Amino acid sequence: MTFAGWLTIVLFAVILTALAMPLGGYMAKVYTGKRVFLSPVFGVPERFLYRLLRVDPERGQDWKQYAKSLIVFSLAGWLVLYAILRTQDAFFVPHALNPLGYHSPPWNVSFNIASSFMTNTNWQFYSGETTMSYLTQMIGLTVQNWLSAGVGIVVAVALVRGIIGRSGKSIGNFWHDLICTILYVLAPLSVLVAIVLASQGVIANFTNYLVVHTITGLTQTIAMGPVASQHSIMLLGTNGGGFFNTNAAHPFENPTQFTNFFEMLSVLIIPAALVFTYGRMTGNRRQGYAIYATMMVMFLGAVIVAYIAEAHGSPAQHAAGLHTGVISGSGGGNMEGKEQRFGIAGSALFDVVTTVTSCGAVNSALESFTGIGGAVPFANLSASEVIFGGVGTGLYSILLYVLLAVFIGGLMVGRTPEWLGKKLEAREIKLAGLGILVTPLAALFCTALAVASKAGRASISEVATSAGKLGIHTPQAFSESFYAYLSQANNNGSAFAGYTGFIQPNAGSVGSHGIGFADLLGGFDMLLARYAPILFALAVAGALAGKRVTPAGLGTMRTDNGTFVVLLIGVIILVGALTFFPALLLGPIVQGLTGHLY
Amino acid sequence: MKRDIITSVIGIIVFTVLCGLVYPLVITGAVQVAFPGDANGQQIHLDGKLVGSKLIGQNFGTPVLEKNGKVKEVKGAVVTEPDPRYFQSRPSATEGGAYNAAASTFSNHGPNSVKTKEADEENIKAYLELNTDPTTKTEYDPGLTVAKIPVDAVNSSASGLDPEISPANAWIQAHRIAAVRHLPLATVDGLIAKYTSGRGLGFSGEEGVNVLELNLALDRLKEGTS
Numbered sequence: 001m002t003f004a005g006w007l008t009i010v011l012f013a014v015i016l017t018a019l020a021m022p023l024g025g026y027m028a029k030v031y032t033g034k035r036v037f038l039s040p041v042f043g044v045p046e047r048f049l050y051r052l053l054r055v056d057p058e059r060g061q062d063w064k065q066y067a068k069s070l071i072v073f074s075l076a077g078w079l080v081l082y083a084i085l086r087t088q089d090a091f092f093v094p095h096a097l098n099p100l101g102y103h104s105p106p107w108n109v110s111f112n113i114a115s116s117f118m119t120n121t122n123w124q125f126y127s128g129e130t131t132m133s134y135l136t137q138m139i140g141l142t143v144q145n146w147l148s149a150g151v152g153i154v155v156a157v158a159l160v161r162g163i164i165g166r167s168g169k170s171i172g173n174f175w176h177d178l179i180c181t182i183l184y185v186l187a188p189l190s191v192l193v194a195i196v197l198a199s200q201g202v203i204a205n206f207t208n209y210l211v212v213h214t215i216t217g218l219t220q221t222i223a224m225g226p227v228a229s230q231h232s233i234m235l236l237g238t239n240g241g242g243f244f245n246t247n248a249a250h251p252f253e254n255p256t257q258f259t260n261f262f263e264m265l266s267v268l269i270i271p272a273a274l275v276f277t278y279g280r281m282t283g284n285r286r287q288g289y290a291i292y293a294t295m296m297v298m299f300l301g302a303v304i305v306a307y308i309a310e311a312h313g314s315p316a317q318h319a320a321g322l323h324t325g326v327i328s329g330s331g332g333g334n335m336e337g338k339e340q341r342f343g344i345a346g347s348a349l350f351d352v353v354t355t356v357t358s359c360g361a362v363n364s365a366l367e368s369f370t371g372i373g374g375a376v377p378f379a380n381l382s383a384s385e386v387i388f389g390g391v392g393t394g395l396y397s398i399l400l401y402v403l404l405a406v407f408i409g410g411l412m413v414g415r416t417p418e419w420l421g422k423k424l425e426a427r428e429i430k431l432a433g434l435g436i437l438v439t440p441l442a443a444l445f446c447t448a449l450a451v452a453s454k455a456g457r458a459s460i461s462e463v464a465t466s467a468g469k470l471g472i473h474t475p476q477a478f479s480e481s482f483y484a485y486l487s488q489a490n491n492n493g494s495a496f497a498g499y500t501g502f503i504q505p506n507a508g509s510v511g512s513h514g515i516g517f518a519d520l521l522g523g524f525d526m527l528l529a530r531y532a533p534i535l536f537a538l539a540v541a542g543a544l545a546g547k548r549v550t551p552a553g554l555g556t557m558r559t560d561n562g563t564f565v566v567l568l569i570g571v572i573i574l575v576g577a578l579t580f581f582p583a584l585l586l587g588p589i590v591q592g593l594t595g596h597l598y
Numbered sequence: 599m600k601r602d603i604i605t606s607v608i609g610i611i612v613f614t615v616l617c618g619l620v621y622p623l624v625i626t627g628a629v630q631v632a633f634p635g636d637a638n639g640q641q642i643h644l645d646g647k648l649v650g651s652k653l654i655g656q657n658f659g660t661p662v663l664e665k666n667g668k669v670k671e672v673k674g675a676v677v678t679e680p681d682p683r684y685f686q687s688r689p690s691a692t693e694g695g696a697y698n699a700a701a702s703t704f705s706n707h708g709p710n711s712v713k714t715k716e717a718d719e720e721n722i723k724a725y726l727e728l729n730t731d732p733t734t735k736t737e738y739d740p741g742l743t744v745a746k747i748p749v750d751a752v753n754s755s756a757s758g759l760d761p762e763i764s765p766a767n768a769w770i771q772a773h774r775i776a777a778v779r780h781l782p783l784a785t786v787d788g789l790i791a792k793y794t795s796g797r798g799l800g801f802s803g804e805e806g807v808n809v810l811e812l813n814l815a816l817d818r819l820k821e822g823t824s
Contacts, residue, residue: 007801052612053605069602076606080614130701139618146617175605182613191625198629201653204637205626209700212650215813216660216681222639222651222699229625233617246702249756251653252639257795257803313749316707316714320722322752323745329766330748331804336714337704340688340750340762341795343804347756364756365704374709462708476708498706507701591710598710 001311002326005345009303012261012349013296016268023269024276024288030184031157031177032281042183049179057179060170063542066158067535069174070151074531077147078118084140085110088133098133099208102508105131109502109514115523117141119530120148120358120390122234122241122493123484123522125500125514129223129244130507134206141241142230146190149237149270150181152358152392155534156274157181159396160281162541163420166549171541185270186236193266194232200262201255204228227252235266238390240360240493248350248363249339260346260363264353271357271388274395282420286560291398294568298387299356302376306348309373310334315595334373337365348373355380358390360493367462367480367496371592374479377494378588381486382580383572384439390491396537398572402559403432403540405571409557409564418556421549428543435536439489440579442529446485446521447583451478455517459484461498474598479587488522489529642810650810655761657697658684658813680728682778684813685763685771688750689721692758705754721752729774738773746770762806765794775816789815 029036050057061069087093088104095101105113109125116123117140128137154177161171198204203224210222227243231253234241244250254260275295279288311333313324326332333344342350347364354361355377366377380387386398403419407429410417417424450456462476480499487494501518505511558564629637640652650656659678662670670677675695680686690696691705707714722744730737748766763771772786779786793812794805 004797004801008803011801049612053608054601055605068599069605072599072602073606073609076603076610080610127701127703138622139614142622143614143618147613175609178609182617187621190621194625195629195632198625198636199633201636201640203639204629205639207638210639210641210648210651212648212656214656214658215644215649215817216658216678216684218657218659218661218676218678220650220654220656220697220699222654223702224639226622226626228629228637229622232625244702244757246704246757246759249704250702251655251757251759251761255653257798257806259798261798261802314709314714316709316711317718317749317753319715320718320752321744322718322722322747322749324749327746327748327766329769329805330750330764332749334709335749335753335755336707336709336718337754337756339756339760340764340806341760341803346803362756365706367706367708368704368714370709461706462711474708474711476711479708496706497704498708591708594710596710597712597715598708 008345020272023273027277028280055175057176062169063538066174067538082114097135106514108516108519112519112523115526117144119526121491121526122239123488125502127245145233145239149391150178153181156392156395159541162545165545190233194228198228200259202228203252238357238359248361260342267359270391271394290560294565295387302352306376309370310344310348314370337368356387358491375588381490382576385490400432400435405568422547431536431540435533438532439529443486443489446525447482450481459518475590488525654699655687655759687809688760689754690758691754702757739770768807
């Protein structure tokens with residue numbers, strides 16, 4: 001561990017907060033229909049889009065109508081993306097946009113990819129540079145990077161509207177919210193981030209792959225493509241699907257020490273800002289601060305553990321005789337699957353940033369993280385993406401936990417639970433409880449199926465090679481499988497990437513086939529764990545929207561102070577630990593504690 | 599319902615055009631004009647020929663020849679041995695040979711895996727061998743032992759294309775370069791310092807030495823080249 005490493009972590013938290021607060025205020029204005037400085041720029045296109053899409057932005061929708069619009073729109077997006085993937089090599093695709101003539105991925109892999117990008121998961125069994133044409137990356141994957149991010153954000157906004165709604169059933173208009181999100185939030189940020197990244201070396205071109213003749217007489221082929229535009233929105237929308245296989249570890253996606261820091265900020269900026277948006281919209285900024293504090297405490301805890309564990313090095317390194325401490329000119333630590341320019345701190349921090357959010361972009365190989373270092377992303381996912389979380393998903397998920405915490409707090413003090421002046425009753429608690437439980441249940445159920453069946457075990461890469469245990473599945477094999485379905489259920493998309501669902505012996509899907517079990521199970525895992533919680537969150541919004549507000553009395557439990565932060569952290573950890581601890585013991589924890597080699 | 603379907607279909611078409619065509623084309627066009635070098639991968643040319651990208655690491659090995667003079671291949675990948683006259687990059691786990699920039703990948707070896715230990719041991723052996731004078735059987739860098747090898751020289755990178763090595767790794771290899779090329783060690787260390795990238799904003803990440811730039815600079819030195 002180094003001073004610079006700790007400084008990176010501290011400054012990251014400070015700079016993030018300083019940037020997120022004003023953005024949160026800006027977004028609150030956007031979603032409450034106030035004029036913002038970008039209104040003169042986007043006012044005309046906004047009205048044009050309403051006319052084109054034939055929507056009346058003023059028409060309020062109740063939660064069922066809102067949900068219906070959202071589901072129909074998502075389904076349409078899924079069908080279009082699936083069609084694009086399956087026609088990648090069709091005659092109408094111009095050669096310049098598929099320069100290597102890549103074929104379409106098999107149907108089962110395409111099913112997984114379409115579900116993955118529509119649900120903001122961006123789980124990738126494929127590797128970008130050997131599977132996708134430039135056109136597919138643009139009109140297929142990039143588009144869903146925008147839309148899935150937009151859908152996540154509008155659900156959070158709708159839930160907040162329900163919470164603060166004074167009368168009636170309306171929780172806003174889906175189309176108005178979506179168009180405003182894309183124009184006023186995602187578009188300006190994404191252009192800005194793309195330009196900054198490109199100025200540092202993130203590539204943006206449509207040229208053929210380069211062929212290089214090296215000074216020692218070898219040939220090297222270098223993949224190219226329109227990376228900057230896709231990479232920026234995939235960070236901002238906490239999508240996480242890399243243009244290239246190694247994602248943000250690839251030098252063309254994350255070229256320097258500076259871009260690594262900048263990219264981490266890009267990932268967390270919107271999820272962090274939305275918490276402040278929530279505070280502003282409720283009319284009591286302290287409500288937002290309390291949730292922000294909850295998230296930040298858990299976030300920093302995760303970072304500290306990951307940094308210490310990775311700086312310590314792995315059992316395999318120590319067995320080989322390596323010294324993993326800091327020496328002059330080297331930061332030491334577990335550098336297997338990590339890039340020199342990011343070092344241990346830059347890799348551990350990035351890892352936590354992208355696993356607390358639903359981003360899932362990686363700048364290092366999670367499978368090669370130490371047992372305890374690898375347990376951190378597990379723990380982050382086990383907390384169901386409420387520590388900042390995905391854009392929108394993080395806020396609506398933690399608000400369901402807030403509801404639960406208020407309920408538990410109410411039981412403790414023996415009063416009817418009240419939240420922001422609204423009495424919480426059986427219906428809301430039931431809906432919130434279900435919304436919280438879907439994701440863990442989907443993850444555990446799918447993992448159980450995958451490790452208990454032969455078809456599921458076909459995806460595992462990690463088997464013991466040591467004498468006497470040859471071919472035995474190791475704790476790492478369990479970790480791989482568990483992480484796969486946990487990550488997909490949380491719509492995260494990061495991977496212990498040994499787990500595979502796509503066998504592609506040659507580039508361009510020639511002679512390739514999918515592992516149907518993993519592709520389909522994962523696809524359904526993502527769809528269920530994305531849309532069921534969205535429906536429950538919108539239903540909660542609907543249930544709360546019509547409630548009368550009663551002024552807070554002496555006995556009302558406050559939700560904007562330190563006591564509540566502690567209670568909320570306790571509830572999140574309790575739910576996560578009770579659900580996942582037995583499974584976590586079988587994989588990462590046993591490896592982290594024993595140091596045994598397999 | 600019908601209304602939602604119509605709006606959704608129009609919406610998907612409109613957003614596909616806006617976010618999938620207009621946005622990437624505008625960004626790519628703007629960046630091509632503003633930062634042409636960066637947009638095209640920071641290509642490095644030597645005598646008019648493309649010798650690499652500054653950002654993409656390379657394998658500085660030479661092809662191993664079979665007895666019949668043919669280049670030796672295993673599973674379609676050219677077998678190479680490190681060229682002692684050049685600084686060597688980190689181990690790379692890409693398939694189809696090290697530093698295959700058409701298919702980036704990492705090793706996916708677990709922290710408690712025997713495979714990781716064996717790969718580490720193999721890389722340690724190769725590193726010690728490379729940095730030992732074959733005639734005198736002594737290390738170029740006196741006192742070089744397993745415990746002194748920096749981790750980045752042994753562990754494979756995340757992208758498999760890491761363009762940089764740690765300064766500590768470069769300093770050890772500098773002894774070999776100086777001896778093989780008959781250069782003063784100070785000259786080589788000076789070049790290392792010149793091609794070392796600093797921490798971002800002064801704190802982010804680790805210092806790294808760009809191996810391709812360093813090797814090209816070595817070749818440009820007239821004096822002492824054998």
